[in-house]
Amino acid sequence: MADYEAEVLPDQDWEEEGTANVTPKPLFPSTNTVELPLEHREGGPVTVLRSEYPLGLVIIPNDNHPEGSPADLPMETSSGQSIEISNHFHADWEEGIAALFTN
Numbered sequence: 001m002a003d004y005e006a007e008v009l010p011d012q013d014w015e016e017e018g019t020a021n022v023t024p025k026p027l028f029p030s031t032n033t034v035e036l037p038l039e040h041r042e043g044g045p046v047t048v049l050r051s052e053y054p055l056g057l058v059i060i061p062n063d064n065h066p067e068g069s070p071a072d073l074p075m076e077t078s079s080g081q082s083i084e085i086s087n088h089f090h091a092d093w094e095e096g097i098a099a100l101f102t103n
Contacts, residue, residue, distance in 0.1 A: 002074030004028045006098045008058055010038055014065035020058045022098050024075060036098065048083040048099040056100040059085070059093075066095040073098050 005025045012018040020038040024031055038058040048057050058073070060066075066073065075098040076083050083099040086092060 002076050002093070002097060004075040004077065005072055006075040006100070007070045008066070008073045008096070008098055009070035010058075011035075012038075014060060014069070014071075021070075022056070022058060022075070022100065024100065025072070028075070028077075034100070036100070043087055045087060046085045046099075048085065050081045050101050053099070054101065056083070056098065058096060058098050060096040061094070064094055064096075071095060075100055077102050079103065 007023045008020050010020040017039050019035050021033050022036050023033040034055055036056045036058050040062050041059050042062055046059060073096050074093050076085055077100045079102045085097060
């Protein structure tokens with residue numbers, strides 16, 4: 001289960017990879033918008049590395065995408081060097097998930 005939720009607005013159609021504006025929702029300490037890469041992935045666990053994605057990453061499943069734009073997606077956060085995201089055939093995040101690194 002994700003720590004928080006975020007409003008995610010892609011800079012292109014959901015079906016395409018690119019970037020998205022991610023605005024954490026309250027209860028997250030900051031509601032500042034950040035632009036993150038948006039990639040499509042297969043089901044299964046994902047490890048997001050700070051060395052590859054310094055601010056984080058938006059992951060959209062290959063076989064699904066959010067219906068609306070912007071979309072409310074779950075958001076995992078970490079102040080460490082990686083974010084481990086579990087997913088069992090996209091059941092944990094059907095439409096996508098945001099991974100955000102904090103300071």
